[in-house]
Amino acid sequence: MKSLLSLLSIFVHFFGNDLVIAESKECVKVSVLDFVTRDKCPKCFVPVNFNSWRFDRRQILASSFPLDPIAQNFVRQVHDCLFSITYPTPLRSNVRLVAFSSPVLTDILDLPDSVTTDIEFVNFVSGSRVLSSSLPLSHRYGGHQFGYWSGQLGDGRAVMLGEFVNQRGERWELQLKGSGRTPYSRYGDGRAVLRSSVREFLCSEAMFHLGIPTSRAATLVVSDDPVVRDQFYDGRPQSERAAIVLRLAPSWFRIGSLEILAKNNEVELLKELLDFVIKNHFPGIDVTDENRYLALYSAIVSETAQLVASWQSVGFTHGVCNTDNFSLLSITIDYGPFGFMEEYNPKFVPNTSDDEGRYSFENQPDVGAFNLNKLGEALRPVLSNHQIKQLPRILHGYQQIYKNKFMELFISKLGLLTIKENDENLVALFLRIMEDTKSDFTMSFRELGEIDLQELNSDLVSQKYWSLTIMASHEWFGNWVTKYKERLREEGIRDETRKTRMMKVNPRYILRNWMAQEAIEQAGRNDFSGVQTLLRALEHPMDWDREAEKAGYASPPPAWAKFLRVSCSS
Ligand code: AMP
Ligand code: MG
DSSP: OHHHHHHHHHHHHHHHHHHHHOOOOSOOOOOOHHHHTOOSOSSOOOOSSGGGOOOOSOOHHHHHSOBOSOOSOOOOOOOSOSEEEOOOOOOOSSOEEEEEOHHIIIIISOOOGGGGGOHHHHHHHTTSOOOTTOOOEEEOOEEEETTEEEEEOOOSSEEEEEEEEOTTOOEEEEEEESOOOOTTOTTSOSOEEHHHHHHHHHHHHHHHHTTOOBOEEEEEEEEEEEEEEOTTSSSOOEEEEEEEEEEEESOOOBHHHHHHHHHTTOHHHHHHHHHHHHHHHOTTSOTTOTTHHHHHHHHHHHHHHHHHHHHHHHTEEOSOOOGGGBBTTOOBOOOSSOEEOSBOOTTOOOBTTOTTOTTOTTTHHHHHHHHHHHHHHHHGGGSOHHHHTTHHHHHHHHHHHHHHHHHHHHHHHTTOOSOOTTHHHHHHHHHHHHHHHTOBHHHHHHHHHHSOGGGOSTTOOOSTTHHHHHHHTSTTHHHHHHHHHHHHHHHTOOHHHHHHHHHHHSOSOOOOHHHHHHHHHHHHTTOOHHHHHHHHHHTSTTSOOHHHHHTTTTSOOOGGGGGOOBOSOO
């Protein structure tokens, strides 16, 4: 009874506040020119003044599910709910907003860049000010980590501030990451260090601009609050600085969100969550259909297969593909010790803590299937015996969907339009030559798209095409070029068309570890210009950029880049 009462008071408090601040849908006259000129909503504008910025009054997550009745913030096992109300713990010393993504502010949050100088906004993104329209929540989820069930994990250092519906009607969930302890912090301090926050901030945006489904990052806040980390787990802990990233996704639900409910036999809640996900995120599935959970499974299997194929197409290796880091919407989430492959090496493992290479580049497709199998297991309690028998068949489709998407992407990386019989060999041979010669994955494709076909031959020696030149030293390169030219002739593509096409899908700038590291080291000296410069280049990964070239982003990586290590510690 007591818990019911406290829950009720939360809602009264919450909705009570929202009634007071309920926003008018009428047009608002906007005074900031920069904002007015954006041609998005011809009739109405959301206010530019951060004081009148609001979360959606229908906080559908908070109002659709039972909340943890315990209001105090201490580490515990939580049952029969999806969320605990958790207020951020503000950073204390020298708190500054040091980088922001302009596209996220303007295109998603309906805010002008100038808001980043508004102290109220800075307080908001650093966790010091919780808006009256916000009921901050930490999410309870579980997960299989490195193949084994880990029990309750949850948002140990993130809180969801609320749901924002923008002018385009898109609904986004805003989270602070690194905002202090929650009931799910286990042994952690709830904080995130500067280096990992810079990496998550940059990579979320880099992935988006590469066209890969991902969570987004709006702002990066840094403080002088000390956080102790043993970065390489070698008994040498050091004091680092705490930072907070404001990150966004249409949903933060993961495979682990369902797993914990299935494992704990909370079947009603499992059904509620599944129906919620279908209703809000899978409009193509009828929520009254008795086969809806199988339809959902099919959709997630298909979309995850395509997501992983798109990772492979840019050499992205997530690093920690645990089920708690796999989104139900099949977007890339939880950036930790990720890496973009440089020299093509299928065995590439970005995370130095991953001794066995479980999450290597080449293992990602299989790990995707492993995680989807765990998703299937989490669905079993809500399925009939007959439906359970369908799960393996659906999962079996993963491989083909993955392969089709992989081929579609790699064919377009070669400038081709349609997949023909021998194209698999054409792609495989190109990758094999890359692997044997240790040439750069990103630049080999890029340069292939930049070079005139006449220039492309096995005698190629060119500084301009440094990566292709490395490939050209391979005895099979000439043979591959002949096959490639034949194939292009067959398709009847003009060389200019081929080049233009390839330029749109093969990035020149990716977030290489050394680039992130340079920005991090600069940030360590309180110079955040490197983060912002890098972000600007990554926002246009396909477009030649003078600054990026000067910084060497498309040049052979510096020798010291080889010795860089990234661990799970963050
Ligand atoms: P990750 O591998 O970073 O996605 O995190 C795995 C789990 O550990 C999640 O439940 C995180 O919330 C939690 N976690 C990671 N770092 C911390 C930290 N510093 N404090 C509390 N929880 C953490
Ligand atoms: Mg995670």
